[in-house]
Amino acid sequence: MTSLPSIPVSMEDTIPNLAPDSLPITCMIWNVQGAGSRNFVTNLKDLVKVNKPNVLALVETHMEGEQAVKIASILGYDGHTRTDAVGFSGGIWIYWRKDVVTVSPIFQHNQHITMEISRVGAIPWYFTAVYARDFNDTRFPSERNKSCSETNRRSTLFNAWVENMDLLEVEFSGAAHTWARGKTPETRQSGRLDRALCNDQWAMRDTFGNIFKQKQILLARIGGIQKKLATWVDRGLLKLEARLRKELDEILDREEMLWYQKSRITWLQEGDKNTTFFHLSTIVRRWKNKVSALKNKDGLWVQDKCEIQNIIVEFFSNLFTEDGEQNLLDIPQDIFPELSDSD
Structure with a gap:
């Protein structure tokens, strides 16, 4: 298929510069x-x-x-x-x-x-x-030509170690499997036993860029196949689509893991490929605690510092008043413990 569908602009096009x-x-x-x-x-x-x-x-x-x-x-x-x-x-x-x-x-x-x-x-x-x-362990099913319960168990342990060490994997180009032995289909074994791991302080932009590039290529290929299947159903194309969708799931899992490790959000143990959340939380940590603009009650953006202060004061004044008059009696009293002067 010579034509690929265009990929919409997304957060991948505005990746922060992660290395000096x-x-x-x-x-x-x-x-x-x-x-x-x-x-x-x-x-x-x-x-x-x-x-x-x-x-x-x-x-x-x-x-x-x-x-x-x-x-x-x-x-x-x-x-x-x-x-x-x-x-x-x-x-x-x-x-x-x-x-x-x-x-x-x-x-x-x-x-x-x-x-x-x-x-x-x-x-x-x-x-x-x-x-x-x-x-000598793999992390994902695609990194071996054959899997069993033991290799899956070791992959789980290896992934847990990588996560506990707060490491990120540097993506690579070239052959998917870097080790192989066996000269017949029956004895052939292959896997990816070589990798580079780094902590988030030295994570390079290429690590993310390569994942996003792979994802875009897979989305484009899947889109082209689905477009073809709409007019002509072929068994080979159906199998190819299933394989590519499986590869896409693995890429999305890797992308989520990268943003998870970058965000340092330890309380979130599981995710549903919510990579936008991870990405934003990473970026927000780098922003200063600063309000640069607010919308006033007329829906207009205000950037003047004094006007922003007035908007904030007015908002909370209205929030804690009823019918334009303060009603302090409705606010709960004496519900928080206090320290004595000596304490």
Whole structure:
């Protein structure tokens, strides 16, 4: 279908700038599954050339330090720290360019390295490169080609952990599944086992933008299919519509989770995709407690400060008077406890 229906302007077009206007720090993590082959070095050089990461993390290197130093020299990174593999298991190597960023390792473990990163002279932030079996979990059904009660249980626990840690997931582009094994339809398994999580202080606008873009594309495709089905019913189109609607539900759930975490409204445990509420509550927190305009009794907007004050005084005066006269006797008395002078 070559024509897509237009998407109405909505709140996605007025997303607040969630990150300060500063030069970004690009970080790249690659699960290399062994860093000793000649092809690996060739592919790595090409990836670095294309993505130009300021900070590069290689996990599951299966090797000790001599190769790590060699790679640093080949790629031109003058900053380097690592935890070497234990035998032929694990290994995390971190590289950075000292003229661009300052990296200070804080905690090093054979399954993760936590560091403080900043552009030279800028405010630092924290970054952790993780390679751990506990993170080999998916969050949504679409992130696996096969599911069972156990994978669903683990997904529930993983999602609860992400929410309890007040983390947001950075959306991605590319293949939906980043891991696969099995060469036949019967043995094939695949899933998305790689992701980036951040707290709301460092949530980038792209996180929201990518979700909204996916939602707009899905709405457009569903609209086109429904338009076609109105004139011609096809079994394939019906199946495609059902699949796309399921994907849309997942996108809406992700969008709601993002706004929920941004809004910090802990008392609201469940929602019915009421993302407008979450969005507005996030924005309202940033507004100053200020009244800039009010409508007077004639329905006209008033912006003058003195006139606004008069409108407010008049409103509450009328609210607490009856027939133009104060009636204080109807107001309940002595219903609130008082503190003594000594208290």
